[in-house]
Amino acid sequence: MSKSYIIDTTKSAAAKLVPLPVANVSFAPESFWAGYREGNRTISIPKLFELFEEKGILDNFRRLTGQKKCERRGPLFTDSDIYKWMEAAAFALTDQDDPDIRRQLETAITVILPAQCDDGYLNTFFTKPEERFTNPDAHEMYCAGHYFQAAIAIxxxxxxxxxxxxxxxxxxxxYNRFGPDKKEVWACGHPEIEMALVELYRTTDDKKYLDFSRHILDQLNADASWKTAWSEDCTVKFTERTELWGHAVRNLYMACGGSDLWAETDDPQIAQxxxxxxxxxxxxxxxITGGVGSRYRHEAIGLDYELPNLLAYTETCAAIANVMWNYRNLHITADARFADWLERxxxxxxxxxxxxxxQHYFYVNPLxxxxxxxxxxWFDTTCCPSNLQRLLAMLPGYFYSTDNEGVWxxxxxxxxxxxTLKNGDQLTLTQQTKYPYDGLIVMTINTDKPETFNLNLRIPSWADSCDIKINGQAVGNSATPGQYFSINRTWTNGDRVELTLPMPxxxxxxxxxxxxxxxxxAMMRGPLVYCIEDVDNKNLxxxxxxxxxxxxxxxxxxxxxxxTAKFDFTTLAVKSPAFEFQSEDALYRPVTKLEVKHRPTQIIAIPYYIWANRGRSEMTIWLPVIE
Ligand SMILES: [Zn+2]
Structure with missing residues (x-):
């Protein structure tokens, strides 16, 4: 069986679920995600590698080994971009070989490995040992964490x-320098290594990496000496924190590390x-889009209810981090609330x-x-493209899990x-659906012999109701949106489950x-948030x-x-009656009673993820309501 897990919870003390390896799941050509994965493999991943070469990101490593005489280029953390790309390449190659990506990955590996110092340190920005670990904001452990994750994926x-x-x-x-019993203490200003070290522990069974991860998590924000420009002066350690505050991606990566430690240690303080x-x-x-980060300043999460639309920061990496965090929590708890936000x-x-x-990206995703x-x-800080690429490459691994009793x-x-069931028997489960545009999902079990297990189906919280049929017979009247519905039976070959989720x-x-x-x-249909873009609404x-x-x-x-089939694949627009305001010229005007003049019109709304694909365009999600 493939071991291509996104996270390997097979031995995690507190985790209820084990993800299905990425290689075990495939999308049919007509599926929603097949285009994304194909585009990722054939366009996004190879093109980003070409840009890395053009921008000198790999030359930074060649420079260290004397293969190339050049100045170092890119921000100090740019090593991490190639590491995330390597992770994407490894997962992209799980289900389909691709000679171009394999060649590019081999180039990256053979350029990077010789650049490692004899003592094990690897970073293209710090070339003198005495410069290492002098600035908490220099991302050294962050880059290291991404290197570990690339290594594990490969x-x-x-x-x-x-x-x-x-x-x-x-x-x-x-570990030998900053481990739990060492004199020197270090916690990187950009969390990441916490989750990487837990995954390294899962890969090697060497518990020192788990202890090291916990040790670093305990140092984060532990006292005033740890302040960085991005910590927003937070001096509360992880186990005592009550709010996510400051840099969105750093906070969510820290939370991912916390969840990984929860999965391994079952520590109630971390769980709480x-x-x-x-x-x-x-x-x-x-x-509402599942984006996180309300401020451009420090790319930060704001105060409670501080959620501006035009100035929403919502870095793509932060939404990805939210997917990663909810995925971790889902595998610990099997609680559908986490799957809901993952999906959102x-x-x-x-x-x-x-x-x-x-091949074009948003770093910032306004509403x-x-x-x-x-x-x-391309962005000089090109974290988001490589992060998107690794997420899309490993996406099949987000779909299913198993436990001792069955399939989720x-x-x-x-x-x-x-x-693979607990008893070692193997079966396949196929899905047929037009999700996320249609709520009918038909699942078929293919098995050599009858097998008794639970099939746990997620009923999304956005569904007001659902309908479940097995071989045409209605079941599941007790299915509750926002929970998993568990069907326990002896399944035989060809058994067919129909799940219908109404999508008004x-x-x-x-x-x-x-x-x-x-x-x-705002408008939603199924899991999709809709927006209005002026390219579809020339009447306004x-x-x-x-x-x-x-x-x-x-x-x-x-x-x-x-x-519609405007965008190379079928999507849906919603046409709805609306009112157009007749605006005043003056920016400000005195009034005795506020009256808004308006006339009836129609609007066409499209899924938010599609916006900004047809040139410059105005866009909005939240519509004012007229009494
Ligand atoms: Zn990013």
Whole structure:
């Protein structure tokens, strides 16, 4: 059986679920995600590597070994970008060989390995030993963590331990210098290594890496001496924190490390901290798109209910980190709440970060735009493209898990999963669906002999109800949205499960403390958040001058779902009645009673992840409501 796990919880003390390896799951060509994975493999990954060569990112390593005489280029943390790319390449090669990516990966490995110092240290920015670990914001452990994760991925997916052996030497250097019983203390200003060290422990069975991870987590923000520009002066250690505050990606990576330590140690203090922080995030600080980060300053999560739309920062990496965090928590608890937020981020705030031509990216993902926000091929800080690439490469691994009693289905798309049951028997489960655009999912069990196990189906919280049939017979009247529905039976070959999740257009209101969204609603259908873009609404003066009537059940019934094939694959637009405001010229004007003049019109809304693919465009998600 393949070991291509995203996280390997097979021996984790507190984890209820074990993910299915990435190689065990495949998407059919007509599925929603097949295009993304194919685009990732054939366009995004090879093109980013070419850009790494063009921008000198690999030359930074060649420079260290004397292969090339050149200046170091890129920000001090840019080693991590090639490491994330290597992780993406390894996972992309699990289900389909690709000579170009294999060649590029081999180039990266053969350039990087000789650049490692004799003592195990590896970083292209710090070339003199005395310069190492003098600046907490220099991302040395962050880069190291990404190196470890690339190494683990290459070992797990390709059975090649060359990079893993190098990563172990580097980890040992760090442990011998900063480990739990050492004199020197160091915690990197950008968390990442915490989760990498837990995964290294899972890979090597060497418990010192687990202890080291815990030791570093305990140092984060532990006292005033740890302050960095990004910590927002937080001096509360992880186990005592009540809120996620400061740099979004750093906080969420820290939380991922916390969850990994929870999975391995079952430490109640860590478990409580993870749950507190998660509650704080999803109840007060996350965007409807599953994006995180309300401030450009320090790329930070803001205060409770501080969720501006135009100035939303919501770095693509932060939405990805939210997927990673919820995935970890889901495997510990088997609680569908985590799968709900994983899905929300994935279908909205994550894939808004990549264009439909698979080679332009958003670093920042606002929830409204005056048309000035566009995707780019390259960023000097190119964390988001490589992060998207590794997520899409490992995406099949997000769909299913197993436990001792059976199979868990978290996400829905057309494809096949190869599953090994607890008794060692193997079967396949196929899905057929047009999800996320249609809520009918047909699953078929293919097994050589009858097998008794639980099939746990996730019923998303956005579904008001669901309908489940087995071989045409209705079951599951007790299925509750926001939970898993467990079907225990003896399954025989060809058994067919039909899950129907109604997907009416829904209008979503926001807590009134979010001032940008006061008396506004957003539209959702299934897991997708919708937006209005001016390219589809030429009848309007501006998408920012449109509102809808406060009668949402009638509006929902009048809305028409329009299948379109504009974007190379079928998507859906929603046509709905609305009102266009007649705006005043003056920026400010005296009034005795505020009256808004408006005329009836129609709007076309599209899924948020599709916006900004057709040139400069205004966009909005939250629509004002007219009484
Ligand atoms: Zn990023």
């Amino acid at each position: 070992d797990r997916c390709l059975g090649d331990d060359r990079v893993l052996n190098s990563a172990i030497r580097f980890a040992d250097y760090l 901290a993870v749950n507190r922080l998660w509650q704080n995030l999803v109840n007060r600080r996350i965007y 981020s994935l279908y909205n705030g994550v894939i808004s970060g990549i264009s439909l031509d698979y 409204a735009s005056f048309g000035d926000h566009q995707r780019q091929k 289905v978290h996400l829905y798309d057309t494809g096949t999963a190869g599953i 257009l829904k209008f979503i209101a926001c807590h009134s403390h979010v001032t940008d969204n006061f008396h506004r609603v 003066k501006s998408v920012h001058e449109v509102g809808i009537k406060n009668d949402f059940s009638i509006l929902a019934s009048q809305a028409v779902i329009i299948p």
